[in-house]
Amino acid sequence: MRKFATLIVTAMAAVMLPAMAAQADDLIKVGFAQVGHESDWRTASTKSCQDVFSEANGYDLSFVDCDNDEAAQKEAVRSFIEQDVDYIIIDPIIATGWDTVLTECEDAGIPVIVIDRTIDDSDKYAAWVGSNFKTEGLAAGEWLAAYAAKQGIEELNVLTISGSTGSSAQIGRSDGFNEVAEKYGWNLIDEQTGDFTEAGGQEVMENYCKSYEGQFNVVVCQNDNEAFGAMTAMDNAGVTYGPGNDVILISYDACTAGLEEVKAGKITADFECNPLAAPFVEEVIKKLAAGEEVEKEVYMVEHWYALEDQIVDFEIDGEAQEMTLVTDEVIEAQY
Amino acid sequence: MNKKSTWAKIKGWSLFLPVMSIILVMAVNIIHDIAVGANPFSFFMITLRQTTGNGTILYGRIIDILNRGSEVAILAIGMTLVVSSSSGTDISVGSVMSLCASFCCMLLAGYGVSSTTTLAVPLIVGLLAGILLGVVCGMFNGTLVAYFGIQPMVATLILFSAARAIGLLLCNDLIVYVRNDSFGIFGGFCGVIPTPVIIAAICILVIAILLKKTALGMYIQSVGINSKASRIAGLNSKRIIFMTYLLCGLFAGIAGIVASSRITSADSNNIGLYFEMDAILAVALGGNSLGGGKFNLAGSIIGAYTIQAITTTLYALGVSSTQAPVFKAIIVILIVAIQAPPLKAYLKHRSNAKQLRGGAA
Numbered sequence: 001m002r003k004f005a006t007l008i009v010t011a012m013a014a015v016m017l018p019a020m021a022a023q024a025d026d027l028i029k030v031g032f033a034q035v036g037h038e039s040d041w042r043t044a045s046t047k048s049c050q051d052v053f054s055e056a057n058g059y060d061l062s063f064v065d066c067d068n069d070e071a072a073q074k075e076a077v078r079s080f081i082e083q084d085v086d087y088i089i090i091d092p093i094i095a096t097g098w099d100t101v102l103t104e105c106e107d108a109g110i111p112v113i114v115i116d117r118t119i120d121d122s123d124k125y126a127a128w129v130g131s132n133f134k135t136e137g138l139a140a141g142e143w144l145a146a147y148a149a150k151q152g153i154e155e156l157n158v159l160t161i162s163g164s165t166g167s168s169a170q171i172g173r174s175d176g177f178n179e180v181a182e183k184y185g186w187n188l189i190d191e192q193t194g195d196f197t198e199a200g201g202q203e204v205m206e207n208y209c210k211s212y213e214g215q216f217n218v219v220v221c222q223n224d225n226e227a228f229g230a231m232t233a234m235d236n237a238g239v240t241y242g243p244g245n246d247v248i249l250i251s252y253d254a255c256t257a258g259l260e261e262v263k264a265g266k267i268t269a270d271f272e273c274n275p276l277a278a279p280f281v282e283e284v285i286k287k288l289a290a291g292e293e294v295e296k297e298v299y300m301v302e303h304w305y306a307l308e309d310q311i312v313d314f315e316i317d318g319e320a321q322e323m324t325l326v327t328d329e330v331i332e333a334q335y
Numbered sequence: 336m337n338k339k340s341t342w343a344k345i346k347g348w349s350l351f352l353p354v355m356s357i358i359l360v361m362a363v364n365i366i367h368d369i370a371v372g373a374n375p376f377s378f379f380m381i382t383l384r385q386t387t388g389n390g391t392i393l394y395g396r397i398i399d400i401l402n403r404g405s406e407v408a409i410l411a412i413g414m415t416l417v418v419s420s421s422s423g424t425d426i427s428v429g430s431v432m433s434l435c436a437s438f439c440c441m442l443l444a445g446y447g448v449s450s451t452t453t454l455a456v457p458l459i460v461g462l463l464a465g466i467l468l469g470v471v472c473g474m475f476n477g478t479l480v481a482y483f484g485i486q487p488m489v490a491t492l493i494l495f496s497a498a499r500a501i502g503l504l505l506c507n508d509l510i511v512y513v514r515n516d517s518f519g520i521f522g523g524f525c526g527v528i529p530t531p532v533i534i535a536a537i538c539i540l541v542i543a544i545l546l547k548k549t550a551l552g553m554y555i556q557s558v559g560i561n562s563k564a565s566r567i568a569g570l571n572s573k574r575i576i577f578m579t580y581l582l583c584g585l586f587a588g589i590a591g592i593v594a595s596s597r598i599t600s601a602d603s604n605n606i607g608l609y610f611e612m613d614a615i616l617a618v619a620l621g622g623n624s625l626g627g628g629k630f631n632l633a634g635s636i637i638g639a640y641t642i643q644a645i646t647t648t649l650y651a652l653g654v655s656s657t658q659a660p661v662f663k664a665i666i667v668i669l670i671v672a673i674q675a676p677p678l679k680a681y682l683k684h685r686s687n688a689k690q691l692r693g694g695a696a
Binding site: 195200207229232237238240 | 384385386394449508594597602650651
C-alpha cells in the first residue's frame, strides 16, 4: 500500500514538476480553446498548435478541448483570462454570442486570435486566420474549365455531394463552384448532402447512379471522405472515374488518405483545406509582440493537387494559380 | 359475403397496417414515374450489373432499400425485445455501434495506426471482439435496468454519451481506415447479394426460431405486461429483462461491424449517429406499443425497411436533402397516426355501423 502511495506521489510530481518549471521560465503563455476532435482535420489542427506553441519554441500552451460545447468554450476563455495568459486562440464553435467574453478579454488586455470558424457579432479580436472556402470552390471550378478545354470535353454535367448543410465550408465551396459553373453555363444536375461522411457519400452516389444513369460526367465531393464513399458506389454501378475515365471526380480537403487516391488515379483533382493554422497564428503573435499592425483577416496558403496530366494553368480573378504534383514525398509530408 | 370476409381477414391481420404503409410509400414512385413519362416500375426493377472489380451484383432501388436498411433492421430486433420486456427504450445502441466498430478496427489495424491494408490480428478476432464488446455493453445496461431498477432511458443514457467517446479514445481521435478486402466483405457483396442483407436475414431468422421454438417470446411479453405477476408465477423477471438488453447489445455490435465494414473504416463520430432514434421509430412504425408487453417482431422489421424506403424514395423523387427531413416527418406522422388506437377504434366503429345499416336494409 505504501509502495502504491509513493508511486502515485512520484507520478504526480513527474507530471507537475515540468509544468511548474515552465511557469518559472519566461515563456509566452497561450491559451487555445479548440472546438473538439470530430475529424482527422480537427486532429491535425490541434497537433499543429501543439507543435508550434511548444516549450522548445518558447511557449506555454494551455489547451482546452471543448468537445463541441459552446458554453464550455466560453468558460475556457474566461479561465484563460484568470490564468492571465498573453494570447488567446479561439476556434469558435458557434459564430454568435461572443461580445461579452471578448470584451472581458479586451479589458484584461489580452489579444484574441480567432482561427478557422468565424465570429459574427463582435470585432473585438486582433485577427482571424483561416481558409477561404469560396476560393477553394472557385479554384475547383476554374481548374475544371481549363481541364475540360484541354481534354476537349464540351458539355459538363455536374453532380455535387455537398457537406453538412449550412456549414461555412459547404456554403463557401458551393458558392465558389456554382459561380464558375454559371459563368461557363454548365449543367448542375443535382446537389444533395453527404454530411461530410463516407457513408453519406456512398448512399447519395448510389442514388445518383440510378437517377441520372449515363447523364453525368463530373462528380464534386465537398470532402475526401465523401469522395471515398462515391468511389465505392460508382464501382458498384460499373461507372469508371478518375483521369482518363468517364467521370471527373473532384474532391476537397486533400488529407493524406485523399492524396493517396489522387496518386492511385481515382480522384482527378483535390483542393486543399489547410488545417495547419498555427504557423500563421505565430506570425500574427510575433507582429503583435513587436507592436506592428496586423491584418484583420489572414488567409492561409492552400494547395491544389493533381497528377501530371491533370495539371493545367488556370486563373482565379486574374490571379494565376500554381498546382502541386502529387508524389510519395508530398503524401508523406501531408498531415 | 365470402369475398368480404377474406378482406376482413386481411384487414384483421396484425401486420396489415405496417405492410400497407411500406407499399404506399413505394407506390408513390409509380405515380412519379408515370408523371415524368418513365417506365412506371423503374423503381422496382432489379437487374444484374457488372461492377468495376466486384463481379456481377444485383442492382436496383429495392436492393438499396434492403441493403441500407440492414443496420436499422438488426437494431430493431433488439429494440423490440427491450421495449417489450422493460417498457423502455435502449437509447445507447447508436453509440454502442460506434464503440464496437472502433474497437474492431483498432484491433485490426493495431493501436495508433490510422490507415492500413494489412490486418494486425486475424479478422475473426477483431470481429468477435467487436461483437463481444456489444454484448458487454448490453450486459451493463441490463444490470442497471434489471438489477438496480434504474429507468431504462436513464440507464442507457450513460453509454449513449460515453460509448462514442470511448470509441474515439480507442481510435486515438482519428478515423481508422482498414482498407482490406476481407474486412470489406461484410458491408460489400457476397456473390450477387449484398452481405448486410444476408447478415440481417440470419439475425432475424435466428431470433424468429428462438421465439417460436422456445417460450422466450411469451416470457418476455408476460414480464413486460406485469413483471411482478410474472415473478409470482415463477419467472425470473430480472433475468429476462437482463437478457433482452444483452441481446440488444449483441445486435448493436453486429450492426456496428456491418456499418464499419461498409466504409472499411471506423468513423467513431458518425457511425450509428441517430440510429437509436431510427430503431425506436422502426418499433413504433411496426405497430408496437412503446409501453411494453405484446410485441410483433415482423412489424418492427417492416418498420425498419419502411424508414429506408422513405429515404430512398425521397432520393428517387429528387427531393433536396435540406427539405427531405420535413417530408420524412410528414410521412412518419401519417403512418403512426393511422395506427393510433383512437383512429383504429373509430374505423372499426364505422365499419360496424355500416354492417348494421346493411343488415337493416
